Amino acid sequence: MADKHGAEKHIDEISGVETTGHEWDGIRELNNPMPRWWVWTFYATIVWALGYTIAYPAWPMLSEATRGVLGYSSRANVAQDLQVAKAAQTVYLDRIAAAPFADIVADPELAQFAISGGASAFKVNCAQCHGSGAAGSAGFPNLNDDDWVWGGSIDEIYTTIAHGIRFEGDADTHVSEMPAFGDMLQPEEIRQVAAYVVSLTGTPHDASLVEPGKQLFADNCASCHGEDAKGNREMGAPNLADAIWLKGEGEEAIANQVRAPKHGVMPAWLPRLGEPTVKQLAVFVHSLGGGE
Template structure:
């Protein structure tokens, strides 16, 4: 440490920094060496990277990538996760499958579980027809309202899901409306008359003259299923014609079409595809959308 002589300026007491010898327009590149451990870390990362690409899927080949020695895949990880969740839920699923759905009280853990599990079933199986918000569409009932074709208690909903509607299974809910026009069961003018009567029933605008004749046509042909006052019959899945809700539409043209050609809405028997726990869960989910009875 011989600092004498040049010690006046402390900035210059240190030995001049070595340069790399590079010089551009008089600008020299200093050599401030990196710490050696930094270099080791770099080499370690390379070694780690090589090992990692051997252990895990990495290198793209002609047909897919190398699978890696550990046999890991993200798809496999998801399958493991699903398996572990299924195992976790096995007990409560068994409880749900064995339970009487009418006896599962709201705000209990089993009910909360069923609601959430039912939401998952609904999103996977039901929304294609009933819509992601369960609001239905033309021909596919809205599950949010308080009008039910086949009953809105939780066990009735469960039965509808389990066995379906107008499908080919024996226990399906079944009814069939005659094709009054196509099969010439009614004269065209009778159909016009009964349509006006139905419009009157539901509180829409109607032709009073035709409606009076329509009342008789209705009493002779429709009241057996839809009831004398058009309030429907859930045992036969006959819709209430006097309320504000229409499955296919309540305007004059649509009603004309419905009476002439009839309707035949079908729903699969989900009991064949879902577990009992899933059916029960879906029933409780649908029941808690706002219309449950």
């Protein structure tokens, strides 16, 4: 039997069904028609798709999509849901904005709302620097421990978040500038200071440098970091006697910081986020490791 093009058709001997002409390793493909139910289901999906694109927004145009005859808008639904959620939160946000931190913490329901809201705001605005778990990284403080440069009470944390650190756009921002002692001390003296600082929590590379480094520390560093090197939160001078390092750990890293210090910058979040959100952030961060 030949088809309309004159090519010889092949009929499977066992089933009596025409084959497609495709063959793999001696196995021929039968040209069985699709089941009737499958074909009609396929046609039904086409009709459904056409009806859906007419009823609902579907086809993209130059400036917007077709709106559909039903006038449905998922964006409008989301906006409405957000308004409902915001209205439900308003009573808590107003209380947080008006209440002192002591009252917020003393109210379990309000405190939980503030912690939850602060956690959400932290993930959106703070996790990029401090990490999703607030553990920080080199140059970005770990907020889970009890070591604070500018103070760990809720009020102090609030001030830091609200006004930032070395943020030029806020007159009340925290400012502390460690001088570059590479312009004041000799390289050997910087190594001595680094050795002394290491000796407070560990073993320096050369113990003979510790004693002269101690005197250099007293002459040049104690005015900010304190005679015991435990820091001064009013000046933003870190505690150097707790083995927690912000700019890098080890004798070489300490020497580099003494020689040419790095100064971090944090934006003032109050103008961006508003009073209730910043207070929620302060409560949340304090719950991680405030301890005061």
